[in-house]
Amino acid sequence: MLTNLCCFILFFITEVSGVFGPDEVKSVSVLEGDSVTLHTDITEIQRHDQILWMFGPKETRIAEIYKQGIDMFNSNETFGHMRLLLDSQSGSLTIKNIRTEHTGLYKLQIRSDRGNSDKRFSVTVYAPLPVPVIIRGSSQCPSSSSSSSSLNCSLLCSVSNVTDVSLSWYKGNSLLSSISVSDLNIRLSLPLEVEYQDNNTYRCVLNNPITNQTQHLNITELCQLCSDSVEFSSHLKRVIPSLVYALVGVAAVALLVCYVRSKQKAKLQTQIYMNLKLKNKK
CATH class of the missing domain: 2.60.40.10 (Immunoglobulins)
Incomplete structure (x- = not known):
């Protein structure tokens, strides 16, 4: 009861x-x-x-x-x-x-x-989330002659004017790093280093409790050797054959000149010898 x-x-x-x-x-x-x-x-x-x-x-x-x-x-x-x-x-x-x-x-x-x-x-x-922007973290890039240990690409994923969000780097489905903020309208940046020849998939994700925005990393586009080094190497490949041909030509001309001069010198010496011989007979 x-x-x-x-x-x-x-x-x-x-x-x-x-x-x-x-x-x-x-x-x-x-x-x-x-x-x-x-x-x-x-x-x-x-x-x-x-x-x-x-x-x-x-x-x-x-x-x-x-x-x-x-x-x-x-x-x-x-x-x-x-x-x-x-x-x-x-x-x-x-x-x-x-x-x-x-x-x-x-x-x-x-x-x-x-x-x-x-x-x-x-x-x-x-508020709706902006799409993260991925840029190179440094203005310098290695040349093709750099050591293999220095061939890392520095990247930076960033967003502006965000509140109460998390910014994260993923390699495939694995979380690499993350940063969160609850302040009003600030700028967030998260660095990442990858190898130039890395074939893995990377993405930068911005999210809040109800939605997210993702930017995928294009390593081929952002992570490449210095353009001047690449252009110089390409220019060298075009110029070297011409230089070789030119050097061979110069060497051939020099040999021909030396040969002609040696023949003329030998002929002159022979003529002088014959003249001296005729003079002694008289």
């Missing part, structure tokens, strides 16, 4: 106080631009029920149903015209095209012949 009485009292308190406890706050997360509905958990409002919605630390009235009449308090500057909808049957509140300035505490008061109850909703509105 006592057990049944305790169960009845507990059931009565629950019905009167509502689904939430007296200090319980339901957390709701939504993306800016979307719509969100805060539910009263009432199936049907009775004629003498009063449903009152309030917002913010000052508990500003924003919508009310009383004696089945609806008042949306359109003079409220925070929400403006036609942004709030109130369900006439359940009293649930819908906020359309919600903005970041609508983040805050929403309080619901239910007054009826069956009892009174209060509920609170903590709504957090997240």
Whole structure:
């Protein structure tokens, strides 16, 4: 008998106080631009029920149903015209095209012949996330003649004007590094070093509790040897054959000149010798 009485009292308190406890706050997360509905958990409002919605630390009235009449308090500057909808049957509140300035505490008061109850909703509105940008972390790049130990590509993934987000580097599905921030509108940057010939897939991910943005790394595009070194090597490959041919030609001409000169010198020496021989005979 006592057990049944305790169960009845507990059931009565629950019905009167509502689904939430007296200090319980339901957390709701939504993306800016979307719509969100805060539910009263009432199936049907009775004629003498009063449903009152309030917002913010000052508990500003924003919508009310009383004696089945609806008042949306359109003079409220925070929400403006036609942004709030109130369900006439359940009293649930819908906020359309919600903005970041609508983040805050929403309080619901239910007054009826069956009892009174209060509920609170903590709504957090997240702004759309930008796509992370991946750039080279250094303006210097190694040449093709650099040692293999220095052939690492320094990268930087960054985003600007973000709040309450995490920025992470992934190699495949493995998390490499991550940084989080809750401050307002700051710039986040996260470095990464990879090898120039790395064939693994890398991605930089920006996320908040309800959405994310991903930028995939193109190693071939961002991580390459210095363009001047590549151009110089290519130029050398084109010039070297011409230089070889030119040197061979110069050497051939030099040999021909030497040969002609040696022949002329030998002929001159022979003529001098014959002249001296004829002179001695006389």
